[in-house]
Amino acid sequence: MARKAKKKRKLKMKNVLLFFLLLIIVALGLSVVSDIRINNIVVKGNLFYSDWQIINKAGLENYPSSFQNSSLSIKSRLEKDIYIKKVSVSKPLFTKVVIEVKENLPLFYYLPNNKTVLNDKTETDDNFMVPTVINYVPDKIYNGLLSKISSINYDVVKRISEIKYDPNDVDDERFFLTMNDGNSVYLTLEKFNKIDKYLEIIKEFNNKKGILYLDSGEYFEVKE
Numbered sequence: 001m002a003r004k005a006k007k008k009r010k011l012k013m014k015n016v017l018l019f020f021l022l023l024i025i026v027a028l029g030l031s032v033v034s035d036i037r038i039n040n041i042v043v044k045g046n047l048f049y050s051d052w053q054i055i056n057k058a059g060l061e062n063y064p065s066s067f068q069n070s071s072l073s074i075k076s077r078l079e080k081d082i083y084i085k086k087v088s089v090s091k092p093l094f095t096k097v098v099i100e101v102k103e104n105l106p107l108f109y110y111l112p113n114n115k116t117v118l119n120d121k122t123e124t125d126d127n128f129m130v131p132t133v134i135n136y137v138p139d140k141i142y143n144g145l146l147s148k149i150s151s152i153n154y155d156v157v158k159r160i161s162e163i164k165y166d167p168n169d170v171d172d173e174r175f176f177l178t179m180n181d182g183n184s185v186y187l188t189l190e191k192f193n194k195i196d197k198y199l200e201i202i203k204e205f206n207n208k209k210g211i212l213y214l215d216s217g218e219y220f221e222v223k224e
Helices: 001-035 049-058 071-078 138-151 189-203
Strands: 040-042 084-093 098-104 107-108 115-118 160-165 174-179 185-189 210-213 219-222
Touching: 040 160, 049 098, 049 189, 071 084, 071 098, 071 115, 107 138, 138 189, 174 189, 189 210
Parallel strands: 040 098, 185 210
Antiparallel strands: 084 098, 107 115, 160 174, 174 185, 210 219
8 A cells, every 4th residue: 555655656747847846937937938029010091100209109119019119009009199099009920010090180370279180189298290270260160171181182281381171152161271382272162182182283384483373264264
């Protein structure tokens, strides 16, 4: 009976040693994995922030441990920023991070409120190189203006200096835009997307300055 008891103890000791050996292997494995650093970061969809600004805001500026920076934690850091609306983060490889952002772009400075208005209608005291809406716009038309500006090319938005609400007897949704290049444009909400073709249209007039009527017809009145 005593010999059998010794065999059982020997078997139990082997199991304990095997268990601790597995623990050591797992610990060493985790240690190695936690030391693997991110070495490739791809940023997509950004217009307002540079790639490097996105990387900094994500907390990845020093290319830290991949194990300690999950996709969820990177996403959470970025979405705390008022100028970032939505973020998608993936890791196709353990050392590679792909960040795709949808920014909450500043669209214009609304002078009646002395606020910069963002894509989601949020207002901020921060100032940017965006158009200034210089006069009061009725609420319904204001919402339409916000919707239309958010849908056009952001490079074109940045070419607009001032926006004046300028209704006439024909259309109460008419605006007068002053461009940074010295030209002016008449637009209505219904035809606002035509401003996307501004550069193509202006090229036809050999650098002459004037007023582009996109509210009714499409013609260019050259300044004398």
